[in-house]
Amino acid sequence: MEASRDEAEGAGITIRRLNSREEFEEFGRVEMRVWGGQYPPPPELLRAIADNGGLVLGAFHGEKMIGILLGFTGFNNGRIYHYSHQTGVLAEYRDKGIGFMLKMAQRNEVIKMGLDLIIWTFNPLMARNAFFNVGKLGAVVRCHMRNYYGLMNDELNRGIPTDRVVAEWWINSRRVNGWRPIKISDPLQYPQVIVTAPVQESPYRLPVKIMKSTSDPLMLEIPADLLSLRNTLGESAINAWVNAYRDAFDFLLGENYHATDVVSANERVFYVFTRSEEDLGQSVCDMEHKGEAALIPGQRED
Numbered sequence: 495m496e497a498s499r500d501e502a503e504g505a506g507i508t509i510r511r512l513n514s515r516e517e518f519e520e521f522g523r524v525e526m527r528v529w530g531g532q533y534p535p536p537p538e539l540l541r542a543i544a545d546n547g548g549l550v551l552g553a554f555h556g557e558k559m560i561g562i563l564l565g566f567t568g569f570n571n572g573r574i575y576h577y578s579h580q581t582g583v584l585a586e587y588r589d590k591g592i593g594f595m596l597k598m599a600q601r602n603e604v605i606k607m608g609l610d611l612i613i614w615t616f617n618p619l620m621a622r623n624a625f626f627n628v629g630k631l632g633a634v635v636r637c638h639m640r641n642y643y644g645l646m647n648d649e650l651n652r653g654i655p656t657d658r659v660v661a662e663w664w665i666n667s668r669r670v671n672g673w674r675p676i677k678i679s680d681p682l683q684y685p686q687v688i689v690t691a692p693v694q695e696s697p698y699r700l701p702v703k704i705m706k707s708t709s710d711p712l713m714l715e716i717p718a719d720l721l722s723l724r725n726t727l728g729e730s731a732i733n734a735w736v737n738a739y740r741d742a743f744d745f746l747l748g749e750n751y752h753a754t755d756v757v758s759a760n761e762r763v764f765y766v767f768t769r770s771e772e773d774l775g776q777s778v779c780d781m782e783h784k785g786e787a788a789l790i791p792g793q794r795e796d
Contacts, residue, residue, distance in 0.1 A: 507560075507592055509599040512540070512550045520559050521552065528562070528582035530649030540564070549576075549603055553583065553592050560587045563596045565604075568613070570778040576604045578614035578663075597631060601665045610666045613778060615642060615658035617651075618743075619735055621716045621763040624756045628765070632669030633661035634772070635753035635765070637779025638743035650721070653729055655736050659743075659753075660779050667774070675770035678757045681713045687742045687767070688715050693731075698723050699762070700731060701738035706745050714742055714753070714765040 512518055515537050522534025543566050544550040553561030561583040568577035578600060583592045604612055616623045618638070627633045643656040664670075678684070685707040690699040698717070717723050717735055724732050746767050755766040 506555060507590075507595060508554050509551055509595050510554070512544065512552050515541070517552060517559070518544075518550070521550065521562050521564075524552075524559050524562050524584065525580065525582065527584055532648050535564070547607070549600055551596060551599055553587075553596055555587065560584045561592045561596055563600055565600060565612070565614075567607075567609075568778075571776065573611070573776065573778055574609060575611040575613055575778060576600075576607070576609055578612050581614075593626065594630065601663075601670070604665060610664060611775065611778075612663040612665055614661050614663075615639070616661060617654070617657070617720075618659045618739060618765075619654075619657075619717055619720045621718055621720070621756075624716055624763070624765065627661045627663075628753055629756035631661075631663055632667070632672070632674075633663040634669070634774060635659045635661060636747065636777045638739075638747060640740060653724055654720070654732055657736055657739065660777075662774070662777060664774055667772075669772070674755050674766075675772055676711055676754070676766065676768055678711065678713075678755065678764075678766050681757050681759050681764040681766070682762075684711055684713050685709045686713050686715060686764075687746065688738050690715055693727065696726065697761075698727060698731070700727075700734050704738065704741045704745065708749065710751075710770070711754075711766050711768040712746070712751060714746070714767055716756070716763040716765060718761060718763050 512521060518537035518540040521540060522537070525534050526532055540550050543564065548566035549563065551563040552559045562580065563578070564580040565576050565578040568575050581593060581596055600612065616627055618624065618635070628635060637660040639658050641655050642658040646656055685705065687705060689702045689705055691702050692699050750769055751767040753765045754768050754770070754772070757764055757766060
C-alpha cells in the first residue's frame with residue numbers, strides 16, 4: 495500500500511501541471527524509465543492535451559520530475575468522464591505516497607471540470623495495481639476486456655496478454671473516503687471463484703478450476719507477484735491465470751457482480767466481488783470487447 499499524502503509532502507514532493515516543451519520532453523523520459531521500452535508521446539501531443547481539457551501532471555522532488563500523470567476527457571454510452579491514460583512513478587520513489595498524490599491532484603482538477611467519474615484500464619492480475627486502484631482509491635470494476643492493447647513488448651507487459659479491466663473511480667462518492675458495502679477480514683472464509691493450488695517447492699499458486707457459486711460475496715484470487723511468476727514459471731503459468739480470469743470474469747460480470755475491494759490473507763490476495771448496491775452511476779463499459787480475442791494456449795473449449 496502507498497504511504498500517506500502527508501509523508502510524501504514532508505519529503506518535499508510537489509504536483510503541478512506541465513507547461514513547457516522541456517517539461518513535456520522530460521515527461522517522455524520519465525515514461526520510458528517507468529515502463530521500459532515504450533515510445534514516449536510527442537511533446538506536441540502533450541501540449542494539445544494540456545491546452546484542451548486534458549491533464550498533464552508531473553510529480554517533482556525539488557526540480558527533478560519523478561512521476562507523471564496523463565488524462566483527457568472521454569465520452570461513451572452517453573456519459574462524459576475523464577480518462578486517465580497513464581500514472582507512473584520512478585522505481586526509486588515508489589511506496590512513498592507519490593502515486594496517491596498524483597491521483598488526488600487529478601481528482602481535484604476533474605471536480606473543478608464539473609465531472610464525477612475518472613476511468614482507466616489496468617491488468618487485473620497485477621496485485622500491486624489492484625490494491626492501489628480498488629483497495630486504496632476505491633475504484634470499482636464492472637468490465638473486463640480481452641487482449642485490449644494487443645501485443646506489447648515493454649518490460650512490464652512482455653509475454654503477458656493485455657487483458658484489462660476498467661477502474662471506475664466515482665470521485666464524489668463515499669468510496670473515496672474508505673466506505674465499502676461489505677468489510678472482509680478473512681477472505682479464506684468465503685467461496686472462491688478460482689480454486690488454486692500451490693506449486694511444489696515455490697511460493698506460487700496456479701488455478702485448478704472455476705467454481706460458479708452465486709453466494710455473496712465471492713473471492714477472486716490474484717497472483718501475489720505476476721512478474722515474478724512470469725520470470726520463474728514462464729508462459730504456461732501466465733496463460734493458466736489469464737484463461738482462468740477470462741472464465742471467471744465472464745461468469746462474475748454476467749451475474750452482475752462487481753469488484754468492490756481487494757484484501758489479503760496468508761500472503762494471498764483477493765478481489766472481493768459483490769452484488770450489493772452502491773448507488774453508482776451507469777457503467778461506461780462496452781462488454782462487446784470480450785468476444786474479440788482468440789484462444790491462447792491452454793484454454794479449454796467447452
